[in-house]
Amino acid sequence: MSFALSPGPLAGKRILVAKPGLDGHDSGAKVIALALRDAGAEVIYTGLRKTPEFIVRVALDEDVSAVGLSILSGSHKELAREVLDGLRAAGAGDIPVFVGGTIPPEDAAGLLAAGVKGVFTNDMPLAQMIAELARALA
Amino acid sequence: MSAVAKPGARQSQPERRVATPSGIEVPVVVTREMAGGADPELPAAYPFTRGIFADGYRGRPWTIRQYSGFGSAEESNQRYRFLLDQGQTGLSVALDLPTQCGYDPDDPMARPEIGKVGVSLFSLSEMETLFADIDLGAISTSFTINGTAAIIYAMYLAAADKQGVPREKLTGTIQNDILKEYVARGTWIFPVRPSLRLIADSILYSNEVSPRFNAISIAGAHVRDAGCTAVEEMAYTLANGLAYVDELIRRGGDLTRFARRLSFFFYVHMDLFEEAAKFRAGRRLWAKLLRERYGVTDDKALHFRFGVVCGGSSLVAAQPYNNIVRVAIENMAAVLGGAQSIFTCAYDEAFQIPTEFSAEIALRTQQIVQHESGIAATVDPLGGSYYVEWLTDRMEQGMLEVMAEINAYGGVVKAIEDGWLQRRIAVRAKQKKDQTDRGERVVVGQNQFRREAQADSYGEVFRLDPQISARVLAKHAALKRTRDAARVARSLAALEAAAAAAADDRNLMPLLVECCHAYATVGEMVNCLKRCWGEFQEPVRL
Secondary structure, eight states: OOOOOSOOTTTTOEEEEEOBSSOOOOHHHHHHHHHHHHTTOEEEEOOSOBOHHHHHHHHHHTTOSEEEEEEOSSOHHHHHHHHHHHHHHTTOTTSOEEEEESOOHHHHHHHHHHTOSEEEOTTSOHHHHHHHHHHHHO | OOOOOOTTOOOOOTTOOOBOTTOOBOOSSOOTTTTOSOOOOOTTSTTOTTOSSTTHHHHSOOEEOOEEOOBSHHHHHHHHHHHHHTTOOSEEEOBOHHHHHTOOTTSTTTGGGTTSSSBOOOSHHHHHHHTTTOOTTTSEEEEOOOTTHHHHHHHHHHHHHHHTOOGGGOEEEEOOOHHHHHHTTOOOOSOHHHHHHHHHHHHHHHHHHOTTEEOEEEEOHHHHHHTOOHHHHHHHHHHHHHHHHHHHHHTTOOHHHHHTTEEEEEEEOSOHHHHHHHHHHHHHHHHHHHHHHHOOOOHHHHOOOEEEEEOGGGOOSSSTTHHHHHHHHHHHHHHHHTOSEEEEOOTTTTTSOOOHHHHHHHHHHHHHHHHTSOTTSSSOTTTTOHHHHHHHHHHHHHHHHHHHHHHHHTOHHHHHHTTHHHHHHHHHHHHHHHHHHHTSSOOBTTTBSOOTTOOOOOSSOOOOOTTHHHHHHHHHHHHHHHSOHHHHHHHHHHHHHHHHSSOOOSOOHHHHHHHHHTTOOHHHHHHHHHHHHOOOOOOOOO
């Protein structure tokens, strides 16, 4: 489902919020989706239990400005890598990928090195996350 | 609601509104009049506000039940034996996501998640290893399992059979509450209605063969941790509970008999008195609902028995050692509310699998509360407190209002199938996050009282053995080579034929137990049922 709302820092952006893998904790993903929408973005939320291949396909089909992956099961390294590889293989390596969830600080550095554009944890204020996204997508 | 002004009483900032996290406005002081009449209600008497046992914790202390399990069955077995040696009184098994969602380890969906958030139990072979040298007749075991609960329960029965332990000696719990999985937590597999059938099958079968085992633990914990308030947590849970009661009655269950085995499970977050009052109000309301709506009179069937978990999303990564203090306060709230079993999260639990160090502190916290604090010396020590009695009444009222909204929508099953309840919780979660961001909800060390250059280190980090996945896959492949393939095929065919039948009056449990004895895998059993029932289609409404 998708919405276009009033102008905001993310007006005109289409953002895919995705839940890869089997992790069922979707509260964070939904909070982020609502916050992105409040900031003016058009949000596509996948729902639970999507494969990296599915997420890559939706990102391409919907021509999104960014992909946000929400992962709380500890499988962030594998799943983020598969999405990044899939996008690159499809020639869409320029679509920025962000990761949110329970990410230990030392893993965040590894994700960034692997090509993830930003890592957000649940103690980050939403306004700060929106500002970082807006800067990255400007 | 405002405080009663008394001549000479100091008026402190009368314009400042103070409310509990559920939004109940709190008076500066609660008087005897506001708290209602002096109520002579005693524990163990209907409607059980003060508890279900006349002697409270003096007769039976709460069960200290720490949730753990990770990696392979061998490693979890070692951790369990360590915890039992340390004085833990019950086991609580965490299962990995493939087991919870019904995928075998070699399924592409499963591979990244094998052994990550719990132990992989893909067949009876793993269950046997998990409980090696642990007498199933002597411990109580709780499984946090829902989508595949009937299968894991069948596997537990099969494991007991193998150990030679009579099934009627088994004690423990399977969570088996699918309704809240659709709303939060997300380990659903089948559509709502066949899932309810499977739950009724397991409860009715358990009543027959393992009458001391709790075949369901109706859980508010996960919707709470996903963002809803304490009042909503209890209201949604009681509404789900009534939906199960209706389903069991439809299936011909004996209400008094199955109601005696229903149990509940909640989160405890940080507002000490609201949390304690939540349990007092919920215990009273459940008894009233069963008595007034269904005519239940048996005391044991009216008893609201519950376990809790302290921590979860109330714990934060900033200055993680502060979480030890939070968990201790929540532990006390649970005791003041009369919990039957308590799990205290380790201070690093919200971010990683606890280390042995952090897990031991969590266990010791409970032992300090139980043996040093004096909190368990008398029944319901808050009983008669003007504030707590007043708050208990307000919360009960709030719960009834939320339940009425669900009814007005068309009941919980419809509210879940349509995604209405899911959306309400998402909106609440966003509100809570906004309140935290604005500093209206104080989180010490995170949004207030931070130090410059604060180092938020967890200390030691638990790392799963990276070879786990390969070992589990190898065991799975070996099992498939060595088991009796004909018996597997026979047992699965019988299961599928029974599940495909139009009438749902045949209990599938004996067939699942036979599949387990044959060493059929969880994925194989789930796939049989998926072919008959399909899969839940998640309504995505934001």
